[in-house]
Amino acid sequence: MFIHTLPIIFTYTHLFTLYEALIFCAAIFLLTFLYTHEVDRHWQDKELGNWYHFLHSAWLGKLSLWRAFWPFFVLINLILFYIDYRISNVSYTIASWKTVHGMVLFPILWWIVSVWRCSRYCRYKIWAAAARTVTVYLILELCLRFFIATQYPHTLFDCRLLVMEYGDCL
Numbered sequence: 005m006f007i008h009t010l011p012i013i014f015t016y017t018h019l020f021t022l023y024e025a026l027i028f029c030a031a032i033f034l035l036t037f038l039y040t041h042e043v044d045r046h047w048q049d050k051e052l053g054n055w056y057h058f059l060h061s062a063w064l065g066k067l068s069l070w071r072a073f074w075p076f077f078v079l080i081n082l083i084l085f086y087i088d089y090r091i092s093n094v095s096y097t098i099a100s101w102k103t104v105h106g107m108v109l110f111p112i113l114w115w116i117v118s119v120w121r122c123s124r125y126c127r128y129k130i131w132a133a134a135a136r137t138v139t140v141y142l143i144l145e146l147c148l149r150f151f152i153a154t155q156y157p158h159t160l161f162d163c164r165l166l167v168m169e170y171g172d173c174l
Contacts, residue, residue, distance in 0.1 A: 005081060005141060008088045008160070009148040016159045019151075032140055037133035041124060063114060065121025072122040073135045076115040080142065083108060094162045098153055101161070105149065112142065 013019055020028070062072040087104045090096040116139045123132035152160055 005084065005138075005145045006148075007085065009145060009152060012152055012156065012159050013148060016156055029141065033133065033137045036137045036140065037130070040129055040133040040136060042129065059114075062118040062122060065118070065124060067118075067122050069119070069122045069126040069132060069135055072115075072118045073138075076111070076118075077138065080108065080112065080115070084145075088160075091160055096161075098157055098161050102153060105146065112146070115139070116142070 010025065014022060058067070058071075061067050083104070087096060087101055091101060119135050119139050123135050126132035126135070
């Protein structure tokens with residue numbers, strides 16, 4: 005996350021500075037930590053049978069936090085890195101980029117709900133708050149990506165592609 009978006013924001017816009025971004029991210033972590041509840045100790049991770057049970061148990065908050073957090077965190081970062089790689093090689097347009105973001109929107113919402121529900125049973129409050137904070141950072145990343153695609157498309161996309169809509173790069 006933030007591999008391509010923050011350098012573009014810092015270089016081409018005056019939306020915020022590096023220090024403002026660090027203070028903002030630290031404040032989000034602090035607020036998330038303060039509003040994270042203490043751990044419910046009367047819980048045990050259950051054994052899963054198949055993929056459907058994994059997804060359902062994560063949605064209901066019946067998995068350990070690391071099992072709900074890490075697989076999707078790695079997957080979404082690989083997807084974001086891949087689509088940015090495709091843009092840097094001029095094989096994606098703005099429409100393709102937005103389509104991929106639309107396709108991962110509902111899985112991201114599932115992941116956010118799962119992480120927040122599963123973090124109630126994390127042994128350490130700091131890890132629960134960190135996982136919740138990363139989900140908030142992902143929402144911020146998607147907002148920055150939308151901002152770049154609508155306000156500064158020429159910084160990330162090659163606007164000479166013939167398959168682009170007329171108004172995408174104005």
